[in-house]
Amino acid sequence: MNRFDPFRDLTLLQDRINRLFDDSMVRHERQPSPNEAWVPMVDITEDENEIVLWVDLPGVSQKEVDIIINGDQLTLKGEKKFDQTNQRKYLRRERLVGPFSRTFQLNLPVETEEISAAYRNGVLEIHLPKPAESKPRKVSIQTE
Numbered sequence: 001m002n003r004f005d006p007f008r009d010l011t012l013l014q015d016r017i018n019r020l021f022d023d024s025m026v027r028h029e030r031q032p033s034p035n036e037a038w039v040p041m042v043d044i045t046e047d048e049n050e051i052v053l054w055v056d057l058p059g060v061s062q063k064e065v066d067i068i069i070n071g072d073q074l075t076l077k078g079e080k081k082f083d084q085t086n087q088r089k090y091l092r093r094e095r096l097v098g099p100f101s102r103t104f105q106l107n108l109p110v111e112t113e114e115i116s117a118a119y120r121n122g123v124l125e126i127h128l129p130k131p132a133e134s135k136p137r138k139v140s141i142q143t144e
Contacts, residue, residue: 038080038096044104048136051110051128055102058122059095065119067126069112074128075103 043054055076057065065078082097110128117126 038098038100039102040076040100042102042104046108048130050130051106051108053104053124053126053128055124055126056122057119057124060122062119062124065124067115067117069110069115072106072109073103074106074126075101076124077101 040060041056045052045054053074057078057080060078060080064081065076068075068077077100079099080097106128109131111131114129115127117124119125
């Protein structure tokens with residue numbers, strides 16, 4: 001006698017659907033939709049002396065990135081270009097390419113003339129020094 005197991009049927013159905021999608025993905029190149037935008041990931045830290053941004057830009061040439069300071073806003077603009085020299089047929093293409101732009105509201109004054117940036121191993125590191133007047137200082141208490 002066979003017992004009815006509704007989960008068994010659902011599991012079989014899920015396996016069949018997964019195989020259907022897996023097979024179709026191997027045969028056809030995935031084309032990112034025109035609405036998909038590539039946005040680099042950013043970490044921002046702060047200490048008493050500066051604000052630091054770490055921006056993940058794998059595959060982006062340093063020449064393709066602009067850093068713009070306008071008032072208390074920092075804007076990163078650039079483009080991750082598609083490798084036109086690759087003559088291979090893609091089985092799967094998930095990495096997005098194209099222009100990007102990110103704007104950050106700093107909400108703190110920074111020394112714009114002292115801003116520095118370095119690009120290492122696909123990570124852009126931007127240092128935004130704080131002015132001396134915005135740094136915390138210890139106030140001594142006078143005795144009477």
